[in-house]
Amino acid sequence: MNHAHNENEPAPSRRRPLMIGLVGLLALMAAGCSGAGPQTALNPEGPIGRTIDDLWELVFILATIVFVIVQVALFYTIVRYRARKDDDGEPVQVHGNTRLEITWTIIPVVILAAIAYPTVKGIFDVRAIPQGEDVLQVQVTGHQWWWEFEYVDLEDETGRTLVTANELYIPEDTEVNLTMTSADVIHSFWVPVLAGKRDVVPNRVSNLTLIADDPTPPDAPHPGQCAEYCGLAHADMRFKVHVRSQVDFDAWVEDQLAPAQLPTEGAAAAGYAAFGTCVACHNATVSGPDGIEDIGPVRTIEVDGVTFTSSLAPDLTHFGGRATFGSGTFENNREHLAQWLANPADLKPMRPELNDIEAGRILGMPNFNLSDDDINNLIALLEGWD
Amino acid sequence: MVLDTNKDLAEPKGIWSWITTVDHKRIGLMYGVTALVAFFVAGLEALLIRLQLTTANGTVLSADAYNQLFTMHGLTMLLVVVMPVGAAFMNYFIPLHIGARDVAFPRANAFSYWLFLFSTIMLLSSFVLGGAPDGGWFGYAPLSTQLDEFVRMDYYAIGAQLLGIASIMASANFIATVFTMRAPGMTLMRVPVFTWMAVVVSFLLIFSLPIFGVGLFQMFFDRNFGTQFFGGGGDPLLWQHLFWLFGHPEVYVLILPAMGIVSEVFPTFSRKPLFGYPFVVFSGIAIGFMGFGVWAHHMYTAGLGPVAEAGFGIATMMIAVPTGVKIFNWIGTMWGGKVRFELPMMFAIGFVSLFVIGGLSGVLHSVVPSDYQQHDSYFVVAHFHYVLFGGGVFGYVAGAYYWYPKWTGRFLDEKLGRWHFWLMLLGFNLTFAPMHILGLNGMARRTYRYPEGLGWEFWNQVATVGSFLIGISFLFFAWNLIRSRKNGRVAGNDPWDGRTLEWSIPSPPPVHNFDEIPVVEHVDDFWHRKYATDEDGRAVRMPDVTGGTLAAETTTGDDGEANRGSPEDMHMPSPSYYPIVAAFGVMVTGYGLIYIPVGWVAAGVGLLITLWGFFGWSLEPVTRDAHHD
């Protein structure tokens, strides 16, 4: 009869590497819980984020306890009952123990039932759509690969609403209700520091509530990004949430609702001449000698009774005032802008060759083979529109 | 008593014998080899991904290349590696565990393998034929139906469909086998746990794959015929429901065979029976059932509404219970036993330890509000790699070290094996433990790059180092597999002092498996031919009166001669080339469909080849030279 001969029967020191591994793992996890980074879910900056994080912590602690118990039981068992060279006997051929089976079925059920209650409560809390006049209503249209924001209750005297892209400004301590849909494929809106994510689905309307405790420094907004794979530049579909005091927010709104000024001289004016190429897709609200004009295509989509702005490209009326562009991906400065205008695909992967403006399908900004002069002029124009 | 092998039962040789084989053991080995090669391909894809993500704003891969690589890494690992590895073990051992000579439909079995191989070739060929699928392995619509300028997602729609057909056929085969071909006395509650899990898995596939199949057809039609299943007036969430109704049972398909293997390894190397055999079996069945009720936990952020989210959340929590039962039973198996740290046992213990971590992170996901943060982040990536790799791969590797002596008659090398184990354990944890942290710190999945300033660089670097360690560990494994066939220490029939029927026959087994079909009286029947129990319940080795074969004693007939069958009466199914022909035809049809409208001709030709294969197959006798009564 063949028995496997194993001369290297493990000594008790086998325990050590395993224990080291276990401790190392725990240390790793503990290190991770220091919550590094501005896009972390572990240091929430708003009540909804805290609701989620508190629940997470509770369950994580329970899970850690279970983890320790099970791993200790496992390693204790293999150490205590390891085959020893001098031991010739055979073990008792135990087949089972029904009482034990029932016990270790029921205990997990009880633990899970205990966390089920706060879980269900948490769902309804987080999913509740805020109601009332004090709620700031923002409509979000997801595009490949940028974010469109419309503040539907904030209008100027002419009835134009505040439309912007990629940089979301909200007042502190205010319930913000995002009503969202997609113009093309499924996206997901995620700013971890404030809240969990919510998918942005074509032909459907979804809601997400944001509440932020405190204003953010101007150079450090809360970062967010698309969290549902949406194609080539999914990784570069980011956005920023700027939190302002109510006063600063109101000031920002006023600035944004004001139209851009039509430049009359210098590089900016030359830039405006070249801008004609851009308005095949981009929008701007420009105030000139003939009054206020909306240039660029205006499109809307209707989903479940809600009308969403659905432009082909970001509104550029106040582009100069944005800290980033390319959907929150690039710092808005001369150097990047020049690169972008020279060939957008150098900075961000896109498929503009598949654009079909008629059908409303836009998969990126084409390379217009702009001259260096045009580029400089356009930069002058856009920088002036802050 | 050794049977004289006559010509019909001699082990056939040569490539043609492999191409026409209908022997479940050879088919199992072919599945295994193919899956291992695919593992290296998918592993390479992973290493490229890791290289790209080592630094912020990485430039190793373009976004387009990255998106194809992560899609194919997932698709390959799930459908071309882990599922076929399970199929490899199931093919080889289901008949041996139940005391049968082959599966119910040997030619269909071969067909399933060839269709699997050809579909894999087709899928992988997409890399050089315009681009591999790039919509993620989960293929969410309408992204997956958006671009008909590329055929990439048609490769996905057709490739996954063909793989599914192969699996459905194999599943029907296995179910029919286990339900109708068990040896006398082998009641269902005496069937080894591994084979029980194979049955559960087969039912899961039978009921879940067709749902995925409908979704794939709908995707294909949306892409090619202008239908509106997911776009236009359609609802993108329909795809998600259809996909996850398959996708969730699928993950149990991936893990249950590994759990079955671990349920064989633990008793053998603890020298005790599996603790709570009925509970382990029923928990597997429960997991199968419940697995159909939790699919929308992949969709908590999709917009199901709080009531549905709560319902699925609770259901998901509950599925942790039968899983926990198994863990406790495995520990209970070792308790009071004599645990030998042979390589199979080391990997099996690794399975339990790592799977628990994955299971617990799964419970964290079931807490729906937490999942609003965790979904689509690297936390999910960490979770499923812990259960699928820390669990699944460790379990399947345990099976390889356990059963390699049975396949080849030799042991895998001890030293190489330990290098494999420790490197894999270390590399695996270094790769995937940090991903829990990355996910909670906001790193999203399926992103080809990430910016500086978010604190993600360090753990990504750690993960990359770990991934290369995994790669190296598998080089040890591959070298061991190849080298030990000729150089490994010779193993006999029963190198581990095993408990189940496969250890009662030679290593490697003869074509006909058993000289005589055993009559079974216990679970772990083979163990009971070797050991009795004393008054304390301890195992006691019995003297061997069978001259080394440990075959069950035979009765004698009226003529005093042993009542045994003779070789001439053993009708092994004959080899056939129709399965590979039919499978080839299906592949040609698949290629044709991918390239319609130009491809209609090819599709037609493929259909004809397939029909020729099927007709030939149905008119050909199962066994040549069969004598009639």
Add this chain to the structure above:
Amino acid sequence: MTSQTAPVEAQEHHDIRPIRKAAMWVFLGSEAMFFGSMIATFLLYRNNTADGPGSEIFDIPFTSASSFVLLMSSLTMVLAHNAFEKRDGRGTRIWLAATALLGITFLAGQIYEFTEFVDKGLTLSTSSFGSSFYMLTGFHGAHVAIGIVMLLAMFFLSLEGRLHEERGLNVELVGLYWHFVDIVWIVIFTVVYLLQA
């Protein structure tokens, strides 16, 4: 400890029908999920008619007639199986042919219906309703067609005297398949045609 070795013959020459029946039932189980998913899809989209026609273009009397035809084919299928069990070759062939003929009639009716619907503006791409309707009924028709092929195959095998009970296609198995396809149609007819929301 004595035990009786089962003679090898017992395993080799056993009746293969239970094995094949088990496989057919399992296959039908998967088919049930297949059609179930398509029915669910149709239920989701039955009112998504876009600007195209909806269920008002259905001709219930006509479809009732072709449903009746298919139902009768299940009866002839039972008769065919009966005759086969009684080893009545001629009877088997008559009823197999009748079943196939009724199936062909049903398909002809489907094709006629579809051409009418297309004329009235309902195609695969008109709307989600059109897509899901044609996919469901189209796959069903394909299953009927495959069934007809199997029926005819058995008819010709029987003519050549090759329709044994233990080898080749088994009349009972094809019967199971045929009845299943019929039951699916009953569900489709009820859900799609009769129970219009």
